[in-house]
Amino acid sequence: MQWSSRVIGLVVFVYACAFSLQFIGDYLGRAPVLDGRENLALAVEFAGTGLPDGPLYRAMLYSWVLSLLPVDVERLPQLALLFGVFCHLLSACLVGTIAQRLWQQRSARLLAATLYGVYPVALYFSVQVLDITFSITLFLAGLYCLLAALGIKSGRRSFRRVFLLIGAGALGGLVVLARPNFLPPVLLFPMVPLLFSALRGRRSAPPIDRGIRSCLLVGLALSGVLSAQGLLNYRHCGQFRLLPWQGAYNLYAANRDGANGQFYKQRVSFDQIPAGMNSTRMESEYLYRESHGMDAELDVRAMNAYWRAVVFREVGADPVRWIALMGKKIVYLFNDWEQYNNLTYAYHKERFSLLRWNPLGWGLLCLAALGALMLGGKQLPKDVGLMLMLLFVAYAAGVLLFFVSARFRLPLAPLLCVCAGGLGALRFPQLKQICWRRYACLCTGIFATGALLYGDWFGAQDDATFIQDELLLANAATRLGEDAAALRFAEAVLGRDGSREEARRIQVASLFNLWLVADTDAVKESLRIRLGSELLVLRSHDASSLFISGVYAWTINDHEGALVSWREAIRRFKSEALFSARALQAVGAGGFFAENDSGVDQLKKILNP
Structure with missing residues (x-):
């Protein structure tokens, strides 16, 4: 067993490293998008000026940890990727250890750890600059400390037990600081010692007062960590807040009339989203001002109170709609399809061969866990099994209240792997003793569950979000200066929806x-003609497209049209229209820069070849 464990561990390690190398060369690995880009910008801000202004809008622990990494800004995405893979592999080890405590078999540990180690969805998120993998590691570490502490018998190694209980509470607090979605299961941590005392009975359990002391230790450590963030908020902005303030609007967005039940859908489109800024925050502030007047003060307490009131008002006005929405969310939660969250897993799985050929998925994990529990559930310790079930239900309830997208659902996967590890603990003599009725129930359960997992219920497997993946890839390629790839992705977007002006830009x-x-005159002329055709159908310009429109007009001797485009860019976009200002100076229609400005000289060569 020890030899095979090492071989399998090496295979998992090599697989994770191979996928890391594959992703690090991809557009998304070199130019993170959306939340990944925001996390990098916040890490740079932490390393430079410190906390952002005002109360903490989103969880900052992960970005703060990134800011401590000893690397320059250009290399930070790559080091963040390696950090994520390390956290993923550590999580796999913790999953195996927890599975051994549940099933009391080393073979269960090996299977559970392997399942999570090669679980492609977890690996896919681990290489992105996101907080979810780091948070899962903290959560599993806290859970391990809790189980290890409660496994120590009364009167033995009391100091180690106290240390583990405090560690469980502290890690629980840290995981909430890293990702507040973990708050429901973490709040159960202090209750677990009482649960163990009640289930084990007087013969083998410590006295009830020992359970109470353990509960207090975990609770004090947990509240201490959360209070530290509250004090940090108070010192920073004068408001004592234990949690970030983004939750109220997210609650509204997830439960409002028109919510799709699958993922967060932006209602307001912004032409420019500054690095480090959150588009959801921008939307919440815009809609709040739209309701209260465009000059309304953006007071955090007032905004949160408003969004909570709107949620309760809409749910109260039409409870049937909300109940139907919750029903759809339950279907989406258990469906094998990974719902959109910044990126669509199904789209990118096809792009990466190491994901594409991996058959493991959410559906197989659920079926494996179901089989293990039905065949070997009788041998489980009631206390550990009930604790894991309560944690699963608590986290799932939080997911249903907000979004069931892939990243929100992912923390349930390690718990499924813990349960599925029980298949490794089953032995042939044990299987022979199981009556045929249980096998019949197992087959029926697998068939019914499989229908829920793999059926396209309520459009669960809708691939309409693929267009967003192609648009983000186009943006990433543009930032990297890989224009051929950017053009390919942009035209793929336009092939799906010709009205997407951001793709046309x-x-x-x-x-x-x-x-x-272009290196030949023929290619140059062909591209110029295509450029002119696309400019004719572009309706929504930004500073860049107005500059390009002016250059094109100048090359076809429409000098007046060129001047109009460049001046419009300066009028509408001001400091963003530097290229248009340089173009005006290059043709003698402005004097914005020094005479020897290199950018102006380059444009003179283009405009007056």
């Missing part, structure tokens, strides 16, 4: 850049 910018560097 990327298409125009990519064609322009490729035109500038």
Whole structure:
């Protein structure tokens, strides 16, 4: 067993490292998008000026940890990736250890750890600059400390027990600081010692007062960590807040009339989202001002109170709609399809061969856990089994209250792996003793559960979000200066929906850049003609597209049209229209920069070849 464990562990390690290398060379690995980009910007801000202004909008622990990594800004995404993979592998080890405590078999530990180690969804999130993998590691570490402490018998190694209980509470607090979605199960941590005392009975359990003392130790450590963030908030902005303030609007967005039950859907589109800024926050502030007047003060308490009131009002006005929404969320929660969250897992699984050929998924984990519990459930310790079930239900309830997207659901996967590890603990003589009725129930349960897991109920497996993945890839390729790839992804977006102006702007910018560097006159002329055609259908301009429109107009001798485009860019976009200002100076229609400005000189060569 020891030899096979090492071989399997090595295979898991090599698989994780191989996928890391594959992802690190991808556009998303080199230019993180959305939340990943925001986390990097916050890490840079932490390393430089410290906390952002005002009360903490979102969980900051992960970004703060990234800011401590000894690397420059350019290398931070790569080091964050390695940190995520390390956390993933550590989580796999913790899953195995917890499974051994549940099933009392080393073979269960090996199977559970392997399942989570090669679980492609967890690996896919671990290589992104996101807080979820780090949070799962903290949660599993806290759970391990709790189980280890409660496994120590009365009167033995009391100091170690106290240390583990305090560690469980502290880690529980840290996981909430890293990702507040863990609050429901973490709040159960102090109750677990009382649960163990009640279930084990007087013969083998410590006295009830020992359970109470353990409960207090975990609770004090947990509240101490959360209070530390409250004090930090108070010192920073004068408001004592234990948690970030984004939750109220997220609660509204997840339960409002029109919510899809699957993932957060942006209602307001912004042309520019500054690095480090959260688009959801921008939307909540915009909609709040739309309701209260565009000059309304953005007071955090007032905004949160408003969004909570709107939630209760809408649910109270139409409870049937909300109950139906919860029913759909339950279906989406258990369906094998990973719902959209910044990216769609199904789309990117096809892009990466190491994910594409891995058959493991949410559905198989659920079926494996079901089989293990039905075949070997009688041998489980009631206390550990009930604790894991309560933690699973508590976290799932929080997911249902907000979003059931892939990243929100992922923390349930290690608990499923713990249960599925029981298949490794089953032995042939034990299986022979099971009556045929249980096997019949197992087959029926697998068939019914499989229908729920793999059926396209309520559009659970809708691939309409693929267009967002292609748009994000186009943006990432643009930031990397890979214009051919950006053009390919932008045109894929337009092939799905020709009205997506943001994709057309990327298409125009990519064609322009490729035109500038074309190595033959024929290719150059072909790209110029295509550029002109796309500019004709572009309706929503930004500073870049107005500059490009002016350059194109100048090359076809429409000098007046070029000047109009550049001046409009400066009028509408001001400091963002630097290229248009340089173009005006290059043709002698402005004097914004020094005479020897290199950017102006380059444009003179383009405009007056």
